[in-house]
Amino acid sequence: MSQILQAIRGMNDILPPESERWERFEETVRDWLFSYGYRPIRMPLVEPTPLFARAIGAVTDIVEKEMYSFTDALNGEALTLRPEGTASCVRAVLQHNLLYDGPKRLWYMGPMFRHERPQKGRYRQFHQVGVEALGLPGPDIDAEQILMCARLWDDLGLEGIRLEINSLGELEERTRHRADLIAYLEKHIEELDEDGRRRLHTNPLRILDTKNPALQEIVEAAPKLIDYLGKASLEHFEGVQQLLEDAGVPYRVNPRLVRGLDYYNLTVFEWVTDRLGAQGTVCAGGRYDGLIAQLGGKPAPACGFALGIERLMALLEAQGELPEAPAVDVYVVHQGEAAQRLAFRAAEALRDIGCAVITHMGGGSFKSQMKRADASGAQLAVIIGEDEAQKNEASLKPLRVEREQWRVAVDGLADAVNDWLFGADEAINEE
Incomplete structure (x- = not known):
C-alpha cells in the first residue's frame, strides 16, 4: 500500500468546523469593509519577480530569503508566488488605470507565501486581508484606517490589542538619519549579531527592530528617526495623533517601529498583543506615497494595512471568542x-x-x-x-x-x- 501524501509543512489544510468559523470571520470582515466604502479587488497568486524586488526592496529579508520564486518553463520568465499584497494591488491599479477618475479604496483577501521556518502564527502559506487607499494624501485617511481596525476588534470582541505608531518621514529625512545611524552602529560593530552586520549598510533601519536582547541597549541609544523629521512630516504625524486622540483611541509612539518593507514613508503602525507569544503583530501598515511612481505610475499618495487571519483566529480562540460554525436547520x-x-x-x-x-x-x-x-x-x-x-x-x-x-x-x-x-x-x- 502506497504512503499517503502529506501537505507541505507550513501550508495547512483548514477543515470543518474551523473552515466554517473562517467563513463567519470573513463575513464580518466583508461587512466591516463595506461600511467604510472599500471595494474588493482580486489579483493573481503569481506575479513577475521584479515587481517585488522593486516594490519591497532588493535587500529586504523577504526578497533575499523568503520568496518562492521560479523560472517559467514555457518562456523563461522569472515568477514569484506573492509574499504580500500591496505590490500586486498597486500593479493592478496601474495596469488598469484605476486612478483615472479619482482616489480608490480597495481590499483583498487570500493566501500569501513566504519560505520561512514554520511555527505557530508564522506559516509558509498564510492568509491576509489587505486594505489599500490610493490617491489620498492627508493624515485623515491614515487615522481613519487605524480607527477602522479599532472598530473591527470591537466587532470581533477582541481585547488586549494595543496600538503602536511612528513616522518614517520622507526620503531625504531618512537619508540623513541613515548616515548617522550607520556611523553610530559602526562604532558597535563588534557587538552586532550576524543579522545586524549583514544589514548595516543595506537596511540599517531594520536593526532598530531587532528582537535580540543583547542589542537592546545599543538600539535604545541609537539616533531616532523622529528627531530628523522636518516641519511637514511632523505636522502630518501630529495630525494623525490628534485624530486618534479625538476618537479616544489609545496609542504609543514607538520610535523603533520601522516595518520590514522599503516602500513605507510617514505614518507606520502596528496592532500588537502579548497573547500570541513571539508572533504578536496581528495587523500592520502605513503610508507608501512613493510606491506608485516606483512601479512606473504617475506619482500619487497611498496608504494601507494588512490583517493576519491565522493570528486573529488564534487570538479569538485564546479569548474564547471564535465565531460559531453554522449548523443546519x-x-x-x-x-x-x-x-x-x-x-x-x-x-x-x-x-x-x-x-x-x-x-x-x-x-x-x-x-x-x-x-x-x-x-x-x-x-x-x-x-x-x-x-x-x-x-x-x-x-x-x-x-x-x-x-x-x-x-x-x-x-x-x-x-x-x-x-x-x-x-x-x-x-x-x-x-
Whole structure:
C-alpha cells in the first residue's frame, strides 16, 4: 500500500468546523469593509519577480530569503508566488488605470507565501486581508484606517490589542538619519549579531527592530528617526495623533517601529498583543506615497494595512471568542423507497423557503439515522417512514428542546417548519 501524501509543512489544510468559523470571520470582515466604502479587488497568486524586488526592496529579508520564486518553463520568465499584497494591488491599479477618475479604496483577501521556518502564527502559506487607499494624501485617511481596525476588534470582541505608531518621514529625512545611524552602529560593530552586520549598510533601519536582547541597549541609544523629521512630516504625524486622540483611541509612539518593507514613508503602525507569544503583530501598515511612481505610475499618495487571519483566529480562540460554525436547520430521516422519494421532495420544499437541510444518505435504521441527525447540530428532524409516505405526511421531532414529535401533511411541511424554527421561542413560552 502506497504512503499517503502529506501537505507541505507550513501550508495547512483548514477543515470543518474551523473552515466554517473562517467563513463567519470573513463575513464580518466583508461587512466591516463595506461600511467604510472599500471595494474588493482580486489579483493573481503569481506575479513577475521584479515587481517585488522593486516594490519591497532588493535587500529586504523577504526578497533575499523568503520568496518562492521560479523560472517559467514555457518562456523563461522569472515568477514569484506573492509574499504580500500591496505590490500586486498597486500593479493592478496601474495596469488598469484605476486612478483615472479619482482616489480608490480597495481590499483583498487570500493566501500569501513566504519560505520561512514554520511555527505557530508564522506559516509558509498564510492568509491576509489587505486594505489599500490610493490617491489620498492627508493624515485623515491614515487615522481613519487605524480607527477602522479599532472598530473591527470591537466587532470581533477582541481585547488586549494595543496600538503602536511612528513616522518614517520622507526620503531625504531618512537619508540623513541613515548616515548617522550607520556611523553610530559602526562604532558597535563588534557587538552586532550576524543579522545586524549583514544589514548595516543595506537596511540599517531594520536593526532598530531587532528582537535580540543583547542589542537592546545599543538600539535604545541609537539616533531616532523622529528627531530628523522636518516641519511637514511632523505636522502630518501630529495630525494623525490628534485624530486618534479625538476618537479616544489609545496609542504609543514607538520610535523603533520601522516595518520590514522599503516602500513605507510617514505614518507606520502596528496592532500588537502579548497573547500570541513571539508572533504578536496581528495587523500592520502605513503610508507608501512613493510606491506608485516606483512601479512606473504617475506619482500619487497611498496608504494601507494588512490583517493576519491565522493570528486573529488564534487570538479569538485564546479569548474564547471564535465565531460559531453554522449548523443546519433540518435533518431529513427516511426509510423505504417511497419514503426516500418523498424525503427528496420535502427537502427541496424546505430549501425553497431558505432552510439549510441535510437529507440522510446511505440507509440505516431509524435509530442510527437519528444519531446522525443529532450530531449534525440541526434544530429539527423531519422523519418519513412507510406509514408517513402512505399518508403523504412527515413527522417533526425537535432535537434541541423537549417536545413530543408531531405529524403534518407534506404540503404544509414548509409552513410548519418555518413556524417552528422562527416562532419556536413563542411556541415554547406559550406551552
